[in-house]
Amino acid sequence: MSDAFNHLKPIQEILERVPFGLITDVDGTISKTAPTPQQARVSPLCQHYLLKLSSHLALVAAISGRPASQAKEMVGIDSMVYIGNHGLERWRGGKTEFPDSTHDYSRVIKPVIKELTSLLSSEGISIEDKGVTATIHYRLSPEPQLAERKILNALNASTWAKSLRVIRGKMSFNLLPPIEADKGTATMDLIREYNLQGGIYLGDDYTDIDAFRAIHTACRDRNFQGLAIGIISSETPEKLGTEADFTLNGVGDVERFLKWMTESALQSS
Numbered sequence: 695m696s697d698a699f700n701h702l703k704p705i706q707e708i709l710e711r712v713p714f715g716l717i718t719d720v721d722g723t724i725s726k727t728a729p730t731p732q733q734a735r736v737s738p739l740c741q742h743y744l745l746k747l748s749s750h751l752a753l754v755a756a757i758s759g760r761p762a763s764q765a766k767e768m769v770g771i772d773s774m775v776y777i778g779n780h781g782l783e784r785w786r787g788g789k790t791e792f793p794d795s796t797h798d799y800s801r802v803i804k805p806v807i808k809e810l811t812s813l814l815s816s817e818g819i820s821i822e823d824k825g826v827t828a829t830i831h832y833r834l835s836p837e838p839q840l841a842e843r844k845i846l847n848a849l850n851a852s853t854w855a856k857s858l859r860v861i862r863g864k865m866s867f868n869l870l871p872p873i874e875a876d877k878g879t880a881t882m883d884l885i886r887e888y889n890l891q892g893g894i895y896l897g898d899d900y901t902d903i904d905a906f907r908a909i910h911t912a913c914r915d916r917n918f919q920g921l922a923i924g925i926i927s928s929e930t931p932e933k934l935g936t937e938a939d940f941t942l943n944g945v946g947d948v949e950r951f952l953k954w955m956t957e958s959a960l961q962s963s
């Protein structure tokens with residue numbers, strides 16, 4: 695793992711490519727992890743620099759496991775594009791767009807939540823209804839390892855959960871429709887749609903690895919140069935560091951990095 699601040703020159707070269715896109719995860723990347731998702735706040739400094747960058751770059755997008763409208767509410771910048779529910783939905787110009795193939799799954803999520811709620815009555819486990827997906831959180835559990843085992847058993851016992859994809863998150867499990875949409879497909883769609891020649895992706899969790907791979911695929915297959923930057927904390931999955939080109943230490947370093955990016959973008963425009 696190599697700190698991004700030790701490689702600002704090659705990063706600067708990529709930043710000069712036009713059109714350039716910055717794609718960032720939200721929780722754990724521009725917002726410190728909080729005990730519950732409701733308590734998380736985007737860092738005001740990150741907000742400040744993202745707003746400035748969004749008027750200089752072809753694309754500034756936030757990509758999140760949260761619903762797209764919630765990511766938009768948290769970041770609060772109208773000129774950005776918001777991808778929610780791990781790549782399944784997009785908020786743009788005031789409305790949320792879903793691919794048609796996800797609609798049927800909003801009918802599966804409610805019975806899954808009902809079934810899992812009856813199987814998981816332990817303290818500190820909660821299930822978040824996100825419309826076409828759901829997330830089981832156990833950060834508040836007094837015995838996280840026990841909670842994790844209980845959740846895995848409940849998922850095995852649930853008949854409804856079998857029709858969904860289960861993806862690990864930090865102290866959480868995500869239940870998603872079994873269609874091919876993740877942060878990687880969403881990242882690739884943005885690269886194609888905006889015809890990006892350069893790009894940076896920032897992310898801190900398992901599901902961001904799909905986006906890292908999309909960045910690397912685009913570098914191979916298109917006229918595109920991009921970097922995947924992993925945000926490291928005590929809970930970071932090891933794989934994230936090995937798949938990232940560079941790393942940053944926590945939200946504090948992301949603030950400094952966005953400041954540097956903003957100054958570089960202003961200088962070159």
Ligand SMILES: [Mg+2]
Binds near residue numbers: 719720722897899
């Ligand atoms: Mg995250």
